[in-house]
Amino acid sequence: MPAFKELVFSGVQPTGNLHLGNYLGAIKRFVAMQAQYECLYCVVDLHAITVWQDPGELTRQIREVTAAFLAAGIDPARSVVFNQSQVPQHAELAWIFNCVARLGWLNRMTQFKEKAGKDRENASIGLYDYPVLMAADILAYRATHVPVGEDQKQHLELTRDIAQKFNNDFAGAIAEHGHGEAFFPLTEPLIGGPAARVMSLRDGTKKMSKSDPSDYSRINLTDDPDAIAQKVRKAKTDAEPLPSETAGLEKRPEADNLVGIFAALNDASREDVLREYGGAQFSAFKGALVDLAVAKLGPIGAEMKRLVADPGHIDAVLAEGAARAEAIAAPNIAAVKDIVGFVRRR
Numbered sequence: 001m002p003a004f005k006e007l008v009f010s011g012v013q014p015t016g017n018l019h020l021g022n023y024l025g026a027i028k029r030f031v032a033m034q035a036q037y038e039c040l041y042c043v044v045d046l047h048a049i050t051v052w053q054d055p056g057e058l059t060r061q062i063r064e065v066t067a068a069f070l071a072a073g074i075d076p077a078r079s080v081v082f083n084q085s086q087v088p089q090h091a092e093l094a095w096i097f098n099c100v101a102r103l104g105w106l107n108r109m110t111q112f113k114e115k116a117g118k119d120r121e122n123a124s125i126g127l128y129d130y131p132v133l134m135a136a137d138i139l140a141y142r143a144t145h146v147p148v149g150e151d152q153k154q155h156l157e158l159t160r161d162i163a164q165k166f167n168n169d170f171a172g173a174i175a176e177h178g179h180g181e182a183f184f185p186l187t188e189p190l191i192g193g194p195a196a197r198v199m200s201l202r203d204g205t206k207k208m209s210k211s212d213p214s215d216y217s218r219i220n221l222t223d224d225p226d227a228i229a230q231k232v233r234k235a236k237t238d239a240e241p242l243p244s245e246t247a248g249l250e251k252r253p254e255a256d257n258l259v260g261i262f263a264a265l266n267d268a269s270r271e272d273v274l275r276e277y278g279g280a281q282f283s284a285f286k287g288a289l290v291d292l293a294v295a296k297l298g299p300i301g302a303e304m305k306r307l308v309a310d311p312g313h314i315d316a317v318l319a320e321g322a323a324r325a326e327a328i329a330a331p332n333i334a335a336v337k338d339i340v341g342f343v344r345r346r
């Protein structure tokens with residue numbers, strides 16, 4: 001595999017409340033990656049419409065996710081911040097990848113099965129095809145690294161399969177057009193840290209999710225300090241004090257989750273947290289967690305509110321980001337079309 005220029009890409013759907021899982025598993029890590037990499041962060045509105053979205057609400061959510069990116073510390077002067085539908089190359093490459101990906105590969109996707117549920121026949125074709133568009137998002141930029149939460153692992157494996165098959169199927173044309181042995185990198189997922197899978201505050205065996213009917217299951221980025229405090233205090237726990245070693249968190253999903261959240265918010269490890277709070281009762285630990293969560297999330301929520309009050313500014317950031325994104329994607333997609341054998345407009 002030839003060396004590809006290091007580039008980070010990731011995306012977040014503008015569908016409902018952003019929560020602590022989105023922040024700790026993804027957005028907070030996006031911010032940190034800016035120091036080391038050239039990064040593109042995308043509000044994936046084409047993905048959002050794979051399930052019905054009220055149009056006015058979708059517009060609002062696109063701006064809100066953009067505001068969350070900026071409020072969390074993504075610097076739009078450095079990183080490329082944009083929404084997917086403004087860059088036509090995503091949908092264009094997705095079509096070509098539809099003809100590379102195999103039905104059998106998509107049939108294995110667990111997220112489709114979960115989201116479509118029992119009413120599979122009534123799911124949109126877009127929902128089924130969702131992971132192919134995701135591969136196009138990443139590979140339109142030939143991105144080498146993708147920070148995501150654990151739940152996206154299977155989709156990133158599919159992205160690698162598509163890249164590999166394209167590289168193999170078109171090996172001759174790729175070489176002929178001067179791109180060497182491979183046109184697409186085999187993108188590396190970056191899944192990690194203490195909060196790669198943040199769980200529901202009501203049930204430590206279920207993922208924290210936008211679609212959970214109970215708002216007490218999650219902390220939203222826009223929750224005020226009172227709401228954060230109430231949700232943490234009501235979070236499910238068990239009867240034992242915290243252990244001193246991480247081994248003691250096994251089979252204690254709620255304790256493990258709260259310790260993981262504390263660690264991620266504090267840029268620490270579970271070991272660090274237990275060194276300080278091992279032996280503590282949940283009442284004391286939850287008090288410290290409320291203080292920490294309010295200190296870290298409060299300013300982000302407040303800044304998001306300030307930013308969404310000025311949609312003109314957000315839209316300008318997105319427009320500038322889209323132009324920069326397209327400048328990277330357009331030559332890549334033009335090269336893909338040559339490789340596939342299409343005739344270019346001259």
Ligand code: TYM
Pocket residue numbers: 009010011012013014021022023024025026027044047133134137138146147148149150151152155195196197198199207208209
């Ligand atoms: P989405 O919008 O569902 O979630 C955005 C990011 O948040 C992470 N995440 C979590 N991390 C830890 N614990 C949780 N409980 C939790 N819930 C969500 C997700 O893993 C994700 O990183 N398919 C993607 C969006 C996407 C994308 C892409 C991502 C579209 N194209 C290309 C990367 C690259 C999604 O639905 O994320």
